[in-house]
Amino acid sequence: MAKKQKKAVPKPAPTKRQLSKWQRQMKIRRIVIIAAAVFVAGIVSWVGHSIYSDRVAPLREVVIKVNDASFTMGYYVDMLEAYTQDDYDQFLMQYMAGVVADTIIDVEVMRQHAQQELGIEVSTQEIQAYLREHGLPDDRVYRDMVASLLLQEKLAEYFDEQLPLTMEQARVQVMLVESEAAAEEVLSAIQSGGNFTALVDEFSYHPQIQGDLGWQPEELMPNPIIADVALNMTAGEIHGPVYDASATKTVGYWLVEVIDAIDEAEEETEVKVRAILLGSRAEAERMRSDLATGNFTAIAQEHSQHESRNVGGELGWLKRGDMNSEAFDEVAFNLTPNRISEPVKDESVQTIGGYWLIDIIARDDARELEPDVREELAHRNLIATFEHWKEESTIENRLDANKKAWAIERVLRLR
8 A cells, every 4th residue: 555645844934033144144155255256366466467577577678779769678588599599608698698789789770870871771572581591480580680681781782882993002011020129130131132021920029910911902001100101102112110109019028126035846936026028128128227226116117018017017926827928937936036137038928119111012003902802891881881870879778787687597597
């Protein structure tokens, strides 16, 4: 027999007290949920603001301005990344941080003035063609780098076209000797049949400017003295000696006095020294004679070409190798104290002042410019023009040490 189902008993309606309690609970729950949401939103906002402030906002800051053009930190970071893709250490990164900033400025100065004053610019088609040919990324940094390269090529071509086909030129060979006496010795040797080129190896002390300089116009002569002689003397003559007070040469003469010494093992021996560095043997011999009756400190301050002249030639206590000169050590560690050494020749130092001997091999009032000479002349004219453009530009570089360090850290972190 089927069970008899119980009749459902209706639940009693909630009392006003219960309803009030439930309402209070729901209100508290909503407050908690809203508070939690606000808290989470605040955290997210704080983190987002922190990320924006630390990583995003600096990238939008303008750090370089060239006239009306502005460059952001983001652009600078991208350029720094592009220029330092190899394994650069921290020191090189700091160096390149400055180089890249200067490059951005120089390229923009050149771009603006080349377009405004010469009507020279690089087209988008030329840039795209170069990028495709060399498999480079098609982004702003690489487009600008390629544009700079192509613009320099166009400017080099422009300045080459401004040069005449021929110019007055001379072919000379030169040497810089230490003194007038040495110059007279060389001239005497040449007059006796000596070879100028061979004598260069023996007497010349200016490695950067010596020997046969080839055909050159006045603009490319190493200095005004050589240019004046080369273009105003008859071919086949040897002119000299001509004194040049600004010329640097790789020879000097020491006058050394040992004041005291500590004799221990040879490698530990110390000497207390003062010295005078002079530009020629003749001058050194004169100064040595003057020291017999003169004051060492005063003579050193007036005539020495060593940095110690400011303290009267005092070098203090020295060990072997401290002066980085074997010639100096040879005399200083073998000299009787309180005696002035004979002039000691030292070819590891650099002194100022010498005498030019100039051999005018040939001259031509209208000689065609050789390709390498044209290239050098065009380059010099371009550089001179660029320097003028830069002087006319308004440039702001806001990249201080801290901003460069931030950029370097970002580049390294993203690798």
